Amino acid sequence: MEVRAIWQGGRAFEAKGPSGYPMNMDATPNYGGEGQAPTPTEMLLSALAGCIGIDVTMILKPHLEKMESIEIIVKGSRREELPTAFTAAELIFDVKGDIDAKKVVRAIKLGEEKYCAVSASLKADITHRLILNGIEIEF
Numbered sequence: 001m002e003v004r005a006i007w008q009g010g011r012a013f014e015a016k017g018p019s020g021y022p023m024n025m026d027a028t029p030n031y032g033g034e035g036q037a038p039t040p041t042e043m044l045l046s047a048l049a050g051c052i053g054i055d056v057t058m059i060l061k062p063h064l065e066k067m068e069s070i071e072i073i074v075k076g077s078r079r080e081e082l083p084t085a086f087t088a089a090e091l092i093f094d095v096k097g098d099i100d101a102k103k104v105v106r107a108i109k110l111g112e113e114k115y116c117a118v119s120a121s122l123k124a125d126i127t128h129r130l131i132l133n134g135i136e137i138e139f
Contacts, residue, residue: 010034041086044118045074048089048126051118055111056093060103067097076124086124094131101137104130109139 005015011027012034025040027033038046049072057064073092078084095104108128112119119126130137 012037041076041078044086044122045076045089048116048118048122049074049091052091052108052111052116055115056104056107058115059107059110060099063099063103066099067095069096070094086122088125088127089122090127090129092129092131096133099132101130101132104132105137105139 001018003015003017005013005025008014008024011032013025015023015025017023023043024037025043026035026037028039029035033039053070053072057070060067071094073094075090075092076086077088078086091108093104093108108130112126112128128139130139
């Protein structure tokens with residue numbers, strides 16, 4: 001896979017990969033950017049949520065008609081010193097619908113351990129929580 005990032009001036013870049021869709025990035029103002037687009041680290045956590053979300057929905061495909069909503073909240077912790085890499089990420093799956101918790105837990109674990117290329121590429125410690133219909137489910 002190849003992605004090209006082309007400088008747009010200031011600290012802004014536009015990247016395009018094989019899909020052809022543009023992805024704009026910018027630094028925050030404290031790093032000289034104009035804050036007109038997500039930062040690369042925001043995009044990284046977004047990619048983590050999207051990757052495992054796609055995997056979970058693929059695994060739960062036979063049950064999706066019973067699902068009302070799936071929201072994935074990612075909380076990333078970073079080092080203080082440079083590079084300020086992510087050391088940990090907590091993924092909170094807020095799921096609503098008529099589905100067995102064991103199936104959702106299994107899908108999350110499979111997504112994380114077997115399928116999600118983004119989580120497999122990160123050095124951070126990744127943990128998960130599931131809130132199903134407002135009730136936290138233990139893993």
